Amino acid sequence: METARINTLLGDLISFKIVTITPNVEIPKGIPHLVLKSYRLTTANIQGLAFILAEAASDEVEIKKILLHQDILKKAAAKPVMFIFNELKSYQQKALMGHKVNYVDMRGNIFLPDALLAVRAANEKAVAFPAKLSLRGKAAIIRYLVVGDIQGKTVSDFADFFAISKVHASRLVEELRTFELIKINREGVSKHVHFLPKRELWNQAKGLLGSPVIARIYLNRKTFGAKLAGYSALGHLTMLDGGMVQTQAIGKKDFSKIEAQLKAVPKELAQYCLEVWEWDPNAISEGSTVDPISLYLSMQDSHDDRTQIALKELLKTVLGD
Numbered sequence: 001m002e003t004a005r006i007n008t009l010l011g012d013l014i015s016f017k018i019v020t021i022t023p024n025v026e027i028p029k030g031i032p033h034l035v036l037k038s039y040r041l042t043t044a045n046i047q048g049l050a051f052i053l054a055e056a057a058s059d060e061v062e063i064k065k066i067l068l069h070q071d072i073l074k075k076a077a078a079k080p081v082m083f084i085f086n087e088l089k090s091y092q093q094k095a096l097m098g099h100k101v102n103y104v105d106m107r108g109n110i111f112l113p114d115a116l117l118a119v120r121a122a123n124e125k126a127v128a129f130p131a132k133l134s135l136r137g138k139a140a141i142i143r144y145l146v147v148g149d150i151q152g153k154t155v156s157d158f159a160d161f162f163a164i165s166k167v168h169a170s171r172l173v174e175e176l177r178t179f180e181l182i183k184i185n186r187e188g189v190s191k192h193v194h195f196l197p198k199r200e201l202w203n204q205a206k207g208l209l210g211s212p213v214i215a216r217i218y219l220n221r222k223t224f225g226a227k228l229a230g231y232s233a234l235g236h237l238t239m240l241d242g243g244m245v246q247t248q249a250i251g252k253k254d255f256s257k258i259e260a261q262l263k264a265v266p267k268e269l270a271q272y273c274l275e276v277w278e279w280d281p282n283a284i285s286e287g288s289t290v291d292p293i294s295l296y297l298s299m300q301d302s303h304d305d306r307t308q309i310a311l312k313e314l315l316k317t318v319l320g321d
Contacts, residue, residue: 027041028052028073028076028077028078029076030075030076031072031073031076032072035069035072035073037057038056038057038058038065038069039054039055039056039057039069039073039083040054040055040057041053041054041055042055043079044082046082046112046115046117049080049114049115050079051079051080051081051082051102051114051115052073052074052077052079052080052081052082053081053082053084054069054073054081054082054083054084055083055084056083056084056085056086059085059086059087061085061088061089061092063092063095063096063099063180064180064204066083066096066101067099067101070083070101080102080114081102082102082103082104082112083096083101083102083103083104084103084104084105084106085103085104085105085106086105086106087105087106087107088103088105088107088109091177091178093105093109093111094178094179095178095179095180096111097111098133098179098208099207099208100113102114102115108120133175133179133205133208133209134172134175135278135279136162136164136168136172136175137172137175137176137179137208138208138209138279139162139279139283139284140158140162140172140176141176141181141195141201141205141209142209142284142291142293142294143161143284144195144198144201145198145201145202145293145318145319146284146285146291146292146293146318147284149161150193150195151193151194151195152192152193152194153192153193154190154191154192154193155169155170155173155191155193156169156190158172158173158193173191173193176193179204179205179208180204181195181196181201181204181205182194182195182196183196198318198319198320198321199319199320199321202315202319206297209297210278210297211297211298211300211301212249212277212278212279212281212294212297212298213249213275213276213277213278213298214252214276214277214278215275215276216273216274216275216276217262217264217273217274217276218245218264218265218266218267218269218270218272218273218274219262219263219264219265219270219271219272219273219274220263220265220269220270220271220272221271221272222246222248222272223248223250223258223262223272223274225250225254225282226248226249226250226274226281227248227249227250227281227282227285227288227289227290228246228247228248228249228288228289228290229247229248229249229275229281229289229290229295229298230243230247230249230273230275230295230298230299231243231247231299231307232246232247232248232289233247233289233290233295234295234299234307234310234311234314236288236289237289237292237295237314238310238313238314239310240306240307240310245270245271245272245273246271246272246273247272247273247274247275248272248273248274248275249274249275249276249277249281249290249298250274250275250276250277250281251276251277251278251279251280251281251282251283252276252277252278253280254280254282255274255276262274275298277294277298279294281294292314292315292317292318293315293318295311295314296311296314296315299311
């Protein structure tokens with residue numbers, strides 16, 4: 001990597017001693033040859049943190065490949081990775097920011113979440129960079145994974161499925177395309193949305209979804225209209241014990257309508273646990289339990305080994321592998 005080129009790119013940050021470049025770096029062991037061919041590597045100290053700098057050898061930017069290479073380099077070097085690109089399109093910047101990838105481009109855009117640092121090129125228009133999918137984006141992903149009825153549909157179909165205007169449906173489709181979760185094929189005069197294969201889509205989207213659970217409230221009476229959730233749902237869908245306390249889930253909008261009527265009790269005295277969800281659990285699941293993907297997301301941080309085994313088996317069933 002040419003030190004002069006990096007000095008030009010990060011000039012102000014180097015001048016203010018925010019960044020220190022180490023031109024000669026020992027290549028970490030265990031990095032596949034294909035990855036080594038894809039980047040010119042060096043190291044840098046940024047805000048007191050040691051980074052591996054990976055300058056892309058090609059102008060072609062493929063987000064899925066970047067994420068894979070990031071994992072390989074981080075594991076081999078035991079350091080965060082900062083990618084350097086010649087140029088990034090706005091949707092590529094959005095996708096990298098959504099996945100919290102450290103990057104710099106030669107236009108002067110700097111996004112380093114690991115160093116709590118972000119700089120936008122002076123000549124670029126401000127762009128909103130969502131860290132996660134919108135609620136509609138999440139609903140579309142989960143609906144496809146669980147129900148599958150929106151594969152190959154048009155923007156107009158999306159408007160009908162989600163009861164939104166065509167303008168909002170177009171924005172939803174563009175959001176999914178930005179994160180490289182779909183491909184759009186033109187068939188005649190219409191554009192049709194095709195999601196990635198389920199396992200590939202899940203691997204790409206799971207970091208953007210997050211847990212739906214906003215809050216948990218402990219009660220001594222059942223909440224009618226709420227779905228079984230948590231261990232109660234997992235016990236219903238797998239061989240795992242559902243537990244003594246029945247867990248239910250309700251969307252935040254429906255919760256706001258009944259909140260004043262609820263009387264919370266201490267957790268140790270409760271017979272029911274009501275989870276308040278970011279999205280409406282009734283919107284996807286027609287059965288008595290929440291949908292399996294949302295259930296997985298709500299319980300994925302559990303430290304219980306048996307729970308993790310049950311969740312993984314549930315996920316395999318949904319993804320068909």
